[in-house]
Every structure is written in C-alpha cells, then in structure tokens.
Amino acid sequence: MLNPFDIVIFGGGGDLALRKLLPAMYRAYQEGNLPQGSRILPTVREESKRAEYIETAHQALKEFLSKGEFNAKDWKAFSACLVPVVTNVTEADDDWDKLKTILDEHDADKSRVFYLSLPPAVYGSCCEILSTKGLITPTSRVVVEKPIGYCGSSAEEINAKIAEYFSEEQIFRIDHYLGKETVQNLMALRFSNSLFENMWDAKSIDNIQISLSETVGLESRAGFYDKAGALRDMVQNHLLQLLCLVAMESPNKLNANSIRTEKLKVLESLRPLVATGVDDNIIRGQYVPGDLDGKIVPGYLEELNEGSSKTETFVAIRAHIDNWRWAGVPFYLRTGKR
Incomplete structure (x- = not known):
C-alpha cells in the first residue's frame, strides 16, 4: 500500500512542469499511484499566477495529454490535490515560512519530494533555503533535472552544494526521457x-x-x-x-x-x-x-x-x-x- 506524500514542484509554471510533470502526475492518479492525502504543490513567483494556476493546469492537461486521457471526473479529483504556492527560489523570504506551514499542517512526518524544475544555477541556493527554513526531513527527497551544470566543473560544484543538505540516498538525478515506454x-x-x-x-x-x-x-x-x-x-x-x-x-x-x-x-x-x-x-x-x-x-x-x-x-x-x-x-x- 502506497503512503501519501507531498511533492513540491519548484518552477511549477514552467514548460517542463506543464508539459511533462503535471500530465505524469495526472496519469499516476488515474493508475492509482497517487494515494489519498497526497498533495502536489507547484510554485510560482507571483500571487496572480497562483490564483490562476488551477485553470492553467487544466488547460495544460487538455493540451498535452493524449487523446482520451482527460476527463472531467478525474480532473475534478486530481485538481483537489493541487496546492499552488508563491515562492522565490533565490530569496529566503516569508513565502518559505508559508510553504513550511502548509507542509507541516497535515503530517510533518509525511514524505516530501522537492522537484527542482529550475535552471541548474539555482539548484544550490534552493537547497540551501530548504535547509535554512527547516523544510528538509529525514524522509525528504530532492529531484534535479538535466542539465546539471554547464560544464564539468559547474556540475561538480552543483552536486557538491546539493550534497551539503541531502545525502546521496535522498538525491535523484532525473532524465525524464528514460521514462518513455x-x-x-x-x-x-x-x-x-x-x-x-x-x-x-x-x-x-x-x-x-x-x-x-x-x-x-x-x-x-x-x-x-x-x-x-x-x-x-x-x-x-x-x-x-x-x-x-x-x-x-x-x-x-x-x-x-x-x-x-x-x-x-x-x-x-x-x-x-x-x-x-x-x-x-x-x-x-x-x-x-x-x-x-x-x-x-x-x-x-x-x-x-x-x-x-x-x-x-x-x-x-x-x-x-x-x-x-x-x-x-x-x-x-x-x-x-x-
């Protein structure tokens, strides 16, 4: 039996999140792999984007899912899992405290996945703020997307920075192309x-x-x-x-x-x-x-x-x-x- 979890998608309004990640999470719901009580928290940088995010996600799923996958009944249930939040990944402001409050309000021991759908240059600062604000728990995971850096030295620097806050077992370096059937x-x-x-x-x-x-x-x-x-x-x-x-x-x-x-x-x-x-x-x-x-x-x-x-x-x-x-x-x- 799958346990409920929270996944925070940093860069939730970006192309990768709307084109790939949300459709993947929607399919996970349809296949019974999104346990009741799980939440998806896409981050955006402005309050206006947060207010309209549910409709943005709605349109993205209709556009990027395959023919016949989208239906109103599943969308209604899936949309209830979406909790868009405002977060600036380069500044440790009060919005991070609000994110912590949201994550802690249900069950502070629930597994957390931090998916960094962001430019690699800010991977390190985002992980640092996660640590500073006390959002990293023993069961947390961090997912980083390619490309990790722009050259060998920058890749080593980014990996070293992430490793300051997450153990190797908590770090998942993802190439989403490998998920294709x-x-x-x-x-x-x-x-x-x-x-x-x-x-x-x-x-x-x-x-x-x-x-x-x-x-x-x-x-x-x-x-x-x-x-x-x-x-x-x-x-x-x-x-x-x-x-x-x-x-x-x-x-x-x-x-x-x-x-x-x-x-x-x-x-x-x-x-x-x-x-x-x-x-x-x-x-x-x-x-x-x-x-x-x-x-x-x-x-x-x-x-x-x-x-x-x-x-x-x-x-x-x-x-x-x-x-x-x-x-x-x-x-x-x-x-x-x-």
Missing part, C-alpha cells in the same frame, strides 16, 4: 531476445542511428535554451543515455548500480572528439523560418528576439565506441528543433 523496453528487447542479442555487434550491424526530432521551437524556454543549446539540452543527457542503453553489455543485476556500471563502460570507451575530429564528425545548425504542417513558423532568431546567436538548435554527431563489440561501427546521433 520505448526507451524502457530497450533492455528487454536486447537481453531477453536471443535472436537480437546474438546479432547485436559489429559483425552484423553496419551503423546505428539515434534521432530525437522535435517539432516545437523555443516555446517559453528562450532564457534557458540560448544559454544551453542542443548539445547541453539533448545530447549530453538524452542521446548519451540512449547510446548507453543500445551499446552496453548485459548488467549482472537489473538494479541501478549494475546498470550504471555498464553505462560507464560505454562512456569510457567513447572515442574523444578533439582537434580536427570535431569538424570531421560534428555538424551544428539553427532552424530558420519555414512551413510546418501547413503553417508558417518563425525561425530561432525571431523567437529569441535577438539580432544574432550562435546557439545551436540542431546537432549531428558521428561517434565511435572503441571496444570489442562495436569497433568500426559508427553511431550517428542527431537532434533538432522544428
């Missing part, structure tokens, strides 16, 4: 099917292509995306995770540690792209105005409202894994918007 089936397809497993190597496969194509543009993510680009937004997380699942050896056990060990072996076997190898194996680009499904759509610079930007919205990479299974087999990784 097709992705989850990859290991079963490979390791439970002797026909495929016996042919899954350089002797039988000429090349492997992994493409993640998006028909959307910037949507409401201009501020984040222009500082990240397709490499940080899609390649270093989603595409590399898929590459690992396709290329890794069978783990000894189907648990997190064993799977991570095999993924690391793949990453360590990736041939580094340096000097002329970058130009020979990587293409970057930006989408321009054009026609999509019969509609004229703006280009990247128009959506950005900037005169110029070198941020890539498309990237294609030819990668190689130098191990016995994949020697000589190119892996083509592609992703792009529009």
